[in-house]
Amino acid sequence: YSALIPLKVSLAQAINIAEQSTLHKLELAEILQISDLQEKQKRTNSRLNTETKVKEVKKIANAKLKSCAEILQEREEEHQRSISRLNDRITKLKLRCENKDEIIHSLTNSDRTNSPEST
Numbered sequence: 223y224s225a226l227i228p229l230k231v232s233l234a235q236a237i238n239i240a241e242q243s244t245l246h247k248l249e250l251a252e253i254l255q256i257s258d259l260q261e262k263q264k265r266t267n268s269r270l271n272t273e274t275k276v277k278e279v280k281k282i283a284n285a286k287l288k289s290c291a292e293i294l295q296e297r298e299e300e301h302q303r304s305i306s307r308l309n310d311r312i313t314k315l316k317l318r319c320e321n322k323d324e325i326i327h328s329l330t331n332s333d334r335t336n337s338p339e340s341t
């Protein structure tokens with residue numbers, strides 16, 4: 223019976239070591255799982271940060287595009303007003319030319335009727 227005692231102690235120690243080993247493996251597995259979760263969270267956060275930055279850049283780009291479109295619209299309207307003013311000036315100049323032609327024609331005809339040859 224006394225020979226069994228060291229065997230029981232050795233067996234108890236072996237069981238204890240096996241239990242500790244199993245606990246250690248479980249702890250390592252849990253640490254790995256936590257580490258994986260943290261890595262996934264980092265990737266998710268990184269992706270969300272990237273998406274947020276992309277959205278911000280899109281907002282800025284859209285605002286700049288809108289501003290450019292407004293400026294272009296204003297320039298187009300200004301251009302149309304300039305064209306309208308130029309067309310008005312052209313019309314006035316044409317009328318002046320026509321009036322001058324009529325005056326010249328009228329004077330020429332009056333000179334002919336008042337010339338000494340006609341009397």
